Amino acid sequence: MKFLKSIALMFFVGTMMSATTADNYGLGDTVADFKLKNVDGKSLSLSDFKNAKGIILIFDCNTCPFSKAYNERIIALDKTFSGKGFPVVAINSNDPVVSPGDSYDEMVKHAKSKGYTFPYLFDETQSVAKAFGATNTPHVFVLNRDGDKFNVAYIGAIDNNARDEAGADKKYVEDAVNALLEGKDVSTTKTKAIGCTIKWKNA
Amino acid sequence: MKKLFLTAILLLPLMVAAQPPAKIIKLKDLQNLMTSKSDSIQVINFWATWCGPCVKELPLFEKLNNNGTSNVKVSLVSLDLDLDPNPEKVYKFVTRKNLKSEVLILDEQDPNSWIDKIDPRWSGALPATLIVNTKTGKRTFFEGEVDEEKLNNLITAIQ
Numbered sequence: 001m002k003f004l005k006s007i008a009l010m011f012f013v014g015t016m017m018s019a020t021t022a023d024n025y026g027l028g029d030t031v032a033d034f035k036l037k038n039v040d041g042k043s044l045s046l047s048d049f050k051n052a053k054g055i056i057l058i059f060d061c062n063t064c065p066f067s068k069a070y071n072e073r074i075i076a077l078d079k080t081f082s083g084k085g086f087p088v089v090a091i092n093s094n095d096p097v098v099s100p101g102d103s104y105d106e107m108v109k110h111a112k113s114k115g116y117t118f119p120y121l122f123d124e125t126q127s128v129a130k131a132f133g134a135t136n137t138p139h140v141f142v143l144n145r146d147g148d149k150f151n152v153a154y155i156g157a158i159d160n161n162a163r164d165e166a167g168a169d170k171k172y173v174e175d176a177v178n179a180l181l182e183g184k185d186v187s188t189t190k191t192k193a194i195g196c197t198i199k200w201k202n203a
Numbered sequence: 204m205k206k207l208f209l210t211a212i213l214l215l216p217l218m219v220a221a222q223p224p225a226k227i228i229k230l231k232d233l234q235n236l237m238t239s240k241s242d243s244i245q246v247i248n249f250w251a252t253w254c255g256p257c258v259k260e261l262p263l264f265e266k267l268n269n270n271g272t273s274n275v276k277v278s279l280v281s282l283d284l285d286l287d288p289n290p291e292k293v294y295k296f297v298t299r300k301n302l303k304s305e306v307l308i309l310d311e312q313d314p315n316s317w318i319d320k321i322d323p324r325w326s327g328a329l330p331a332t333l334i335v336n337t338k339t340g341k342r343t344f345f346e347g348e349v350d351e352e353k354l355n356n357l358i359t360a361i362q
Contacts, residue, residue: 065253065286099255135346136328157327160313163286170313191315194285196254197328197347 024133025141027189030149034128036091036121037104039111044089044119046143046150053085054180055143055150056173058158059134060090060120062110063101064196067137069162071114074138077158077173078118086142086177088118093129094137094199102199129198136195142176142186153180156191224297225281225306227290230317233309236278237321241337243276244358249321249331251283252296256348257330261300263351268304275358277304282329284310336361 025031035045049055056077060067078088096103104122111120123129132141142154154176159168176186236245248264250257261279268277279302281293290308297306311317318327322344325331332349334357335342341361345353 069286135326157315160315162314163284163288167312170315192318192325192327193314194251194282194318194327194329197256197330 023131025131025152027152027155029152030146031141031143031152032131034131036123036128039104039108039116039120039122044121047148049087049089051085052087053145054153054177056081056086056088056177057132057141057143058088058090059093059129059132059137059139059141059198061092061094061099061102061137061196061199062106063094063099064137066162066193066195070138070158073158073165075114075117080174081177082118084177084181086181090116090118090120091123091128092120093123093126093134095126095201098199098202126198126201134198136193136197138195139198140173142173142180144180154186154189157193157195160191160193162193223290223294224302225290225293225308227284227308227310228280230309230311230320233280233307233321236307237333237335237342238340239337243274243337244362245335245337246275246277246358247280247333247335248277249280249282249325249329249333251281251286251329252292253283253286254329260330260348260350261302263349263354265302265304266351267354279304279306281306281308284308285314332357334358334361 031046033046035043038044046055058074060074074088074090082088092102092107094102107120107122138158140154140156140158141152143150144153154173156172158173159165160170160172161168172188172191175188179186236247246264246267250261252258264277264279267275283293284290293306293308314327318325322333324344325346328346330348331344331346333342333344343357343361345357
């Protein structure tokens with residue numbers, strides 16, 4: 001009986017836990033539009049991407065060593081896929097008080113020095129990172145167009161080898177976007193990788 | 204011959220000192236650490252030399268480890284190899300900071316294949332801390348930087 005009770009309790013706690021994480025977008029969920037300031041000084045929204053088939057949305061930053069390791073790969077993703085209708089949109093959600101190297105001014109410098117060909121948006125209130133449930137950098141959400149909305153089609157890492165691009169034998173984002181372009185199902189829809197935490201504001 | 208012997212004697216302390224201050228391990232070693240039955244509370248902190256919040260919270264784990272009266276065992280598991288195949292940076296860090304806790308360096312590729320095996324609640328972001336009561340098997344996990352109160356609460360929760 002005691003055993004049954006603990007099983008029931010486990011289910012109850014389990015349901016509670018999934019209820020608290022259900023606020024974040026999961027696979028297939030439609031994302032709410034947002035408006036954030038780009039490094040060019042102008043505001044940008046998802047609805048501005050009128051001709052995009054989808055968006056490779058990446059929570060990223062200037063300072064994280066993993067972000068640095070993936071910098072060129074992110075630029076390459078935009079080069080490969082923006083012309084095919086899947087542009088990269090990078091978002092920095094780090095609090096500049098906690099991480100001074102991730103201030104808006106530093107973002108502008110970073111985008112310029114790296115020659116970013118894609119928007120790099122500042123999520124000053126961290127509300128977009130919270131809505132998506134982004135945890136680390138770089139953290140990718142591949143969005144697929146559905147009418148005038150965008151739905152989440154992939155969540156996770158860019159590939160499976162941070163230290164050496166040539167050693168990556170699973171290119172998650174590339175595979176996901178190629179599948180969507182061909183109208184197929186994404187085979188690996190969720191992955192994890194070692195990374196830096198998003199630097200949340202001190203409560 | 205005598206000269207050679209003397210040289211060997213003189214080199215001996217150097218050879219001992221040259222032993223790396225951290226052990227490189229595989230996933231199964233880490234899993235053994237997580238599941239081995241003993242009377243202690245096993246605290247496993249996942250960190251890396253490049254991770255600011257990790258380096259900041261390390262003294263808390265060192266303090267916990269040096270607390271001789273408690274039954275708490277601390278292992279600091281570095282994930283530096285995921286970004287840099289050379290463990291030298293970790294060795295230097297451990298020596299420079301004079302870390303007394305056990306330092307282990309996880310040597311595994313393809314993180315998506317093993318992060319869930321450590322804990323499904325872990326996104327992979329650093330720092331992260333897993334605390335196992337090795338007697339009861341009860342475990343608790345926390346992702347992000349801890350302060351002393353948080354760390355103590357986590358340990359109390361599974362005691």
